[in-house]
Amino acid sequence: MTDSALAALAARIDRLEALDEIRQLAAKYTVALDMRDLDSLVNLFVDDVGVPGNERGRSALRRWYDRELRHDLLGSAHGVLGHVIDVHDADHATGLVYSRNDLETATVWVIELLAYLDVYERREERWYFRRRTPLFWYQSDISDPPLGPSKMRWPDTPAHDGTFHSAFPSWREFHAADPGRLDAPVPAPAAVGDWIRTLRRGAQTPRVNSTGRATDDPRNR
Numbered sequence: 001m002t003d004s005a006l007a008a009l010a011a012r013i014d015r016l017e018a019l020d021e022i023r024q025l026a027a028k029y030t031v032a033l034d035m036r037d038l039d040s041l042v043n044l045f046v047d048d049v050g051v052p053g054n055e056r057g058r059s060a061l062r063r064w065y066d067r068e069l070r071h072d073l074l075g076s077a078h079g080v081l082g083h084v085i086d087v088h089d090a091d092h093a094t095g096l097v098y099s100r101n102d103l104e105t106a107t108v109w110v111i112e113l114l115a116y117l118d119v120y121e122r123r124e125e126r127w128y129f130r131r132r133t134p135l136f137w138y139q140s141d142i143s144d145p146p147l148g149p150s151k152m153r154w155p156d157t158p159a160h161d162g163t164f165h166s167a168f169p170s171w172r173e174f175h176a177a178d179p180g181r182l183d184a185p186v187p188a189p190a191a192v193g194d195w196i197r198t199l200r201r202g203a204q205t206p207r208v209n210s211t212g213r214a215t216d217d218p219r220n221r
Contacts, residue, residue, distance in 0.1 A: 018087050021127045022120050026097050029129075030078040036069065038062045045129045046121055052210070068210055072155065075104040086193045091122040096196050102142075108155050112139035114212070115164060117196075117205055133205050136162030136212035152212050162212045169201040 001009075025044055032041035042049075042058040042065070051060040081098035088094070095118035103110040114137060119130040138151035139162070146152075150159035165171040190198035207215045 014090065015087050018093060018122070018127065019085055022085050022093060022095060023083055025120070025127060025129060026080050026083055026095070026116075026118075029132075030080055030099075033065075033069075034076050034078055038065050041065060046123060049129070050131065072105045073103060074106065077102045084196060085120075086196050088193050093120040093127075094118060094196050095120060096199075105155055108141040108143075110139060110154065111142045113137045113164075114162070117167065131205075133208060134212060135164045135167050135206070135208070137164035138162070139212065154211070157211070160211070160213050163206050163208055163214050166214070167200065167203065167206050169203055170199070 029041065029044055032038075032044070039062070042061045045058065045061060047058055048056050049058065049061055050056055051064050053060075053064070055064075078099055078101045081100055082096075083098075084096045086094050095116070097116040097118060099114050099116060101112050101114075103112065115135045117133040117135060119132075120127055121130040122128070136152055138146045138153075140146040140151065140153040141155070144153075150161055152162050153159045209215055
């Protein structure tokens with residue numbers, strides 16, 4: 001085998017290993033979160049991870065999760081659904097992960113569905129989360145499906161919209177289009193490692209708070 005063929009094979013193996021390790025990150029996140037092992041949870045992130053409140057680091061992230069998980073949440077089960085990963089180079093990747101979750105509160109059983117926009121980074125031969133941005137579609141009492149607008153309905157809090165669809169320009173384009181008029185040619189497939197960016201038309205990652213609401217929503221001001 002030639003040197004170039006060996007190098008190509010090594011690159012393919014590195015990519016496969018990256019994909020598998022990143023998938024494990026998402027799976028480990030759900031287990032650590034549901035079992036309230038906050039040390040294991042925050043160790044899935046880079047050591048200088050950004051934390052709400054202009055803080056940084058795993059200790060600050062652990063304090064943030066400790067506060068958030070004590071807000072009327074007795075138990076949880078987070079399920080990883082589809083996981084799309086774009087590997088950009090040896091140390092950087094992005095992902096899109098669907099998550100369907102069951103949450104126990106003191107008064108109702110809440111179900112929710114969201115997608116995480118992830119940024120991953122490899123440091124010292126290990127992959128970590130650099131950032132996770134949750135895009136919520138719905139959150140409601142399991143006995144009361146969230147029909148209509150404002151599908152984010154946590155008990156005893158004002159209902160509001162999440163960012164599940166608004167983060168994807170294709171949602172608005174589809175609904176604004178003339179139904180049945182598909183005159184433009186189908187574009188070429190996205191380049192390898194660029195599927196998520198192409199899907200999102202290069203849009204900026206939205207900023208959301210812990211309730212799933214976009215921070216530029218005027219109701220947050």
